[in-house]
Each structure stands twice: as C-alpha cells, then as structure tokens.
Amino acid sequence: MKSVFFSAGPFLTFFLFFGCNSSQMTSNDPDGFDLTPGQLITQNILHNGDEREYQLYLPSSYNEGTAYPVLLNFHGFGGNAKDYFEYESNFQEVADQEAVILVYPQALLLSGFSVWNAAPFAEDNKTDFDDIGFIETLIVKLQDQLSIDPERVYASGFSTGGMFSYALACFCNEPIAGVAAVSAAQLNLVDCAPSPINVFIAHGTDDDLLPYYGSSDIASIDEVVSFWTSVNQTSTVAQESSYAFDKETVYQYTYSEGINNSQVMLYKVENGNHEWFDHEIRGQSFTYLIWDFLSTQNFSGSKD
Incomplete structure (x- = not known):
C-alpha cells in the first residue's frame, strides 16, 4: 500500500504561516454557539475527551429560515485554521456571494506540528488521532x-488538508457530497471504500513535496484520477481545455457521466509548484472553480 507520513523538516518551510490580527469572536464554551454573520468565530467541541477547535464563518446574509450548504476547509501540515481562512484559501467572498457556511477545523499537534490523520488505517501511520470521528461529530453539531x-x-483542503479531504471521501463519504484537493496526495488507494462522489483535483507538475508523477511512497495524480473515475464509473475519455499563462499552462480534464452524474475534474498545472494556485480560469479564481464544481452536486446526485 502506498502510504507515507512526512517528517517535519521539509513541510515546515512551506506551512508555518504568519499570524493574523483580524478581529474575530471567540466562544470558550465547548458546547456554546455564537451566531454572528459576517465574522470569523472561534468555536470548540468536545470529542474523545479532547477540546477540538474550529473556525466558523456564517455568510453575511445568514438567517435561520434558509438551509445553507457547508464547506469544510482543511489547512496543510503545520498550518493554522485562522491563517488558512485569512491568507490562503480566500473562500470568504464565495461564502458571502454564494451564501455558504464555512468551517475551518484545526488539526492536533504531533511533535509540535499540526497534522491531519489522512491515512487512518495505514500500517505505518504515526498518529492515532480520530480526525474522521471529530469531523463526524462536528457535522452533527452543525446540523x-x-x-x-x-x-x-x-470538503476542501490544501496539501495534507487535501489528503484528509480524500480520507473523508473514502471513510466518511455518507454526509460528504464532494471533495476538492489542491496540491495533495492520496494515501489510501488500497483501503479506500467510497461511494460515487464528485472529486476536484488541482496539482502542479513541479511539486517537489508531493510529486505529480508519484514516488515509491505516493500514488501519482494520474493513478488518483483513475481510481476516482473507476469509483464514479465516469467516461474514460476526458473533455480537455488548456489555458496559457506567462510561466505555466493549466490543462483541464473533465470526466463526466458517472453514477448519479458524478464527475472527476483535474486541473494539471504544467510547471506549477506546491501551492494554492492563483490563476484565473475563464475569469474565475481556483477558489471559485472549486465551489462551482462542488456545488453542482448534492449527496443524492446532480442538482441539475
């Protein structure tokens, strides 16, 4: 089985973010719940005896008479949920314009660095954090x-956060309607037992931390795409488009016509590095591309 846990050294360079000074509200009561639309709110929840933290952002238009979609966002190795909201993924504009509830869970520390348990059943797993149970408990609380x-x-995530999004698709896919993984490897191709689900993948060919073409420990992105197109039983021939930029070219591959109209979308960024991509495709940022793709599908299938 291709599975890996990365040492702290190479990840530290990329994933220790600057602290943010934005105003926010805090709820120290693990069972409390603040409802303040348009502000980032720190929340806590008890799971397995641990007080787990997450950031909550309600769209500015939030009211209790409307049922809102939820987007879970997972930071990378050594990262911080607040900083990921503020500096990296930039979903706040999407939340306000598209009326989406954003949730940014915080990973626990292992040897001083925050990390998600993205391969819970791997033999060489270095952590026993019940992150999937934490997210299941959190979803129940949100409901x-x-x-x-x-x-x-x-669910959406960057790097190890994207790895964990894949894990949710594998092991917690009943309440999850779609996942997005940016610059992320999938660690559980053997153990994964999902149902059909929309999957969005964006990855650079020059990623030196999680190589696009794989390694002895990591499945290639082509293997990951093949896995999910098989799960979804999509067409095997993709619809292709390309978008040229100064130093990079973005290739879009769409595999459609799967079970319940499920799809797999791949954005292959030629010469792209290990990053959250800032290209605009058809006038849209990758943040909007992710939401536009995920939002076409609910748990029962296509909304169209």
Whole structure:
C-alpha cells in the first residue's frame, strides 16, 4: 500500500504561516454557539475527551429560515485554521456571494506540528488521532445548531488538508457530497471504500513535496484520477481545455457521466509548484472553480 507520513523538516518551510490580527469572536464554551454573520468565530467541541477547535464563518446574509450548504476547509501540515481562512484559501467572498457556511477545523499537534490523520488505517501511520470521528461529530453539531442543508456538505483542503479531504471521501463519504484537493496526495488507494462522489483535483507538475508523477511512497495524480473515475464509473475519455499563462499552462480534464452524474475534474498545472494556485480560469479564481464544481452536486446526485 502506498502510504507515507512526512517528517517535519521539509513541510515546515512551506506551512508555518504568519499570524493574523483580524478581529474575530471567540466562544470558550465547548458546547456554546455564537451566531454572528459576517465574522470569523472561534468555536470548540468536545470529542474523545479532547477540546477540538474550529473556525466558523456564517455568510453575511445568514438567517435561520434558509438551509445553507457547508464547506469544510482543511489547512496543510503545520498550518493554522485562522491563517488558512485569512491568507490562503480566500473562500470568504464565495461564502458571502454564494451564501455558504464555512468551517475551518484545526488539526492536533504531533511533535509540535499540526497534522491531519489522512491515512487512518495505514500500517505505518504515526498518529492515532480520530480526525474522521471529530469531523463526524462536528457535522452533527452543525446540523443541530445551524440551519444547514445536510445534502450539501463538502470538503476542501490544501496539501495534507487535501489528503484528509480524500480520507473523508473514502471513510466518511455518507454526509460528504464532494471533495476538492489542491496540491495533495492520496494515501489510501488500497483501503479506500467510497461511494460515487464528485472529486476536484488541482496539482502542479513541479511539486517537489508531493510529486505529480508519484514516488515509491505516493500514488501519482494520474493513478488518483483513475481510481476516482473507476469509483464514479465516469467516461474514460476526458473533455480537455488548456489555458496559457506567462510561466505555466493549466490543462483541464473533465470526466463526466458517472453514477448519479458524478464527475472527476483535474486541473494539471504544467510547471506549477506546491501551492494554492492563483490563476484565473475563464475569469474565475481556483477558489471559485472549486465551489462551482462542488456545488453542482448534492449527496443524492446532480442538482441539475
């Protein structure tokens, strides 16, 4: 089985973010719930005796009479949920314009660095954190205390956060309607037992941390795409488009006509590095591309 846990050294260079000074609200009560639209709110929840933290952002238009979709966002190795909201993924504009509830869970520390348990059943796994159980508990809390659409819960992540999004698609896909992974490897191709689900992948060919073409420990992106097109039973021939930039070319591959109209979308960034991409495709940022793709599908299938 291709599985790997990365040492702290190479990841530290990329994933220790600057602290943010943005105003926010905090709820120290693990069972409390603040409802303040348009502000980032720190929340806590008890799971397996641990107080787990997450950031919550309600769209500015939030009201309890409407059922809202939820987008779970997972930071990378050594990262911080607040900083990921503020500096990296930039989903706030999407949340306000498209009326989406954003949730940014915080990973636990292992040897001083925050990390997600993205391969919970791997023999060489270095952590036993029950992150999947944490997310399942969190989704139940969101359903109980917010006005959400349980058919429209999605997951997105960068690097190890994207790895964990894949893990949710594998092992917690019943409440998850679609996942997106940016600059992320999938660590559980053997153990993964998912149902058909929309999958968005963006990866650079020059990624030196998680190589596009794989390694002895990591499946290639082509293998990951093949895995999910097989799960979804999509067409095997992709619809292709390309977009040229100064130093990079972005190739889009869309595999459609899967079970329940599921799709697999790959953005291959030629010469792209290990990053959250800032290219605009058809006038849209990758953040909007992710949401536009995920939002076409609810848990029961295509919304169209």
